[in-house]
Amino acid sequence: MHEASLAGGVLKVLEDTARREGFVRLLELRLEVGQLAGVDIRALRFALESLALGTLLEGARVDIDHPPGQAWCMQCAQTVAIAQRGDACPACGGYQLQPTGGMELRIIDMRVSDN
């Protein structure tokens, strides 16, 4: 259900943008959902598809990037890649990690049509 409300939020942003910029149809949408965002990509895609009917999202191609999580390891004093929160540092095996990236869900690009 989490993904359904996220999809609703994405659609709302798109509709606001469409009103502001005066386009009526979306051809392509590119989203970025970090691996630490706690979002199930398949569920999000499904939620977007079920919302799309009758909206500007209908028929649009949706691409979802899924960049890896990043965290700052205090022991290594460097940024390391992690697959999920709570993972150990791949370099030293420690758990003193501060997530620094891959936590967001955002719209990175869209291609629109105004007729």
Ligand SMILES: [Zn+2]
């Ligand atoms: Zn480390």
